[in-house]
Amino acid sequence: MRILVLNGSPHKNGTVATLLKSIVDGISNRHEVEWINVYDLKIKPCIACMKCRPDKECILPQDDGHIVGRKIRDADGLIVGTPTHWGNMSGPLKLLFDRNVPVFMGEKPNGMPYPRQTGKPAVIVTACTTPWPFNFIAAESRGAIRAVNEVLHYGGYRLVGKVVKSGTKNRPVISNRILNKAKILGNRF
Numbered sequence: 001m002r003i004l005v006l007n008g009s010p011h012k013n014g015t016v017a018t019l020l021k022s023i024v025d026g027i028s029n030r031h032e033v034e035w036i037n038v039y040d041l042k043i044k045p046c047i048a049c050m051k052c053r054p055d056k057e058c059i060l061p062q063d064d065g066h067i068v069g070r071k072i073r074d075a076d077g078l079i080v081g082t083p084t085h086w087g088n089m090s091g092p093l094k095l096l097f098d099r100n101v102p103v104f105m106g107e108k109p110n111g112m113p114y115p116r117q118t119g120k121p122a123v124i125v126t127a128c129t130t131p132w133p134f135n136f137i138a139a140e141s142r143g144a145i146r147a148v149n150e151v152l153h154y155g156g157y158r159l160v161g162k163v164v165k166s167g168t169k170n171r172p173v174i175s176n177r178i179l180n181k182a183k184i185l186g187n188r189f
Contacts, residue, residue, distance in 0.1 A: 001031045003189055004075035006068075008082035008093030010039045015127040015174060016081040019163050022179045023079055023123060026186025034075075036068060038092045046098040056102045065099035073103045077121040077189050078157060080148050084128035087143030097151045104155035115156025122157040123185050124148045131167035141166055161185045 005024060009016035024033050041064035051059045058065060072078065082089040089097075097104070105113045126144040136142045141164045152159060163182045165174055 001076040001189060003027060003031050003033045003077040003079060004071055005033060005035045005079045006038055006093065008038045008080065008090045012037055015165050015168050016083055016125055018174055019125045019165060019182050020079060020081045022182035023186040026183035027189050031189055038096055041068060043095055043099060045095060052102045053107050058099050065096060068096060069100035069103045072100060079123045081125035082144055082148060084126055084140045084144040087139045089144050089147045104151055113154055115154060118156035120157050121160045121189055122152050123160050124162040127165040127168050129169035131170065160188045
């Protein structure tokens with residue numbers, strides 16, 4: 001089984017990356033894991049031409065968006081991590097997803113979407129500075145999870161679980177309880 005990790009954080013050793021690494025630690029050695037730092041990618045923005053729908057791939061000149069899109073398509077499972085930005089996923093992660101709509105879903109002639117990654121397992125990781133419970137009341141963490149899950153849902157992924165670390169500004173240390181939860185989720189692949 002090939003698992004793809006998308007670190008949508010600019011911090012390669014920050015909270016999101018630490019949680020992603022804990023999930024990877026829980027993944028059995030019989031699985032191949034590839035890690036991608038989304039902020040390192042060179043991706044042109046989507047131009048909303050909609051040509052990717054019938055063509056099944058973005059028509060823009062080849063860039064990292066195409067390469068990672070093929071990796072997402074070919075992976076057997078997906079782990080997506082993002083900091084919370086305005087109650088949403090990070091911009092570079094959203095850009096990667098925007099450019100790869102046909103990897104996640106197809107479109108019937110009547111315009112109805114259908115999933116292209118049906119049944120593949122996925123995990124969502126997010127972190128935010130807003131403390132508990134306000135990170136969910138104000139839809140900060142909840143918004144980021146919802147946004148990533150929207151992409152995964154339309155792709156047909158099976159959400160194995162999610163890990164949320166709130167209050168990173170005043171409480172940057174990640175508890176053993178959260179790290180253990182992440183490791184347990186990795187064991188579900």
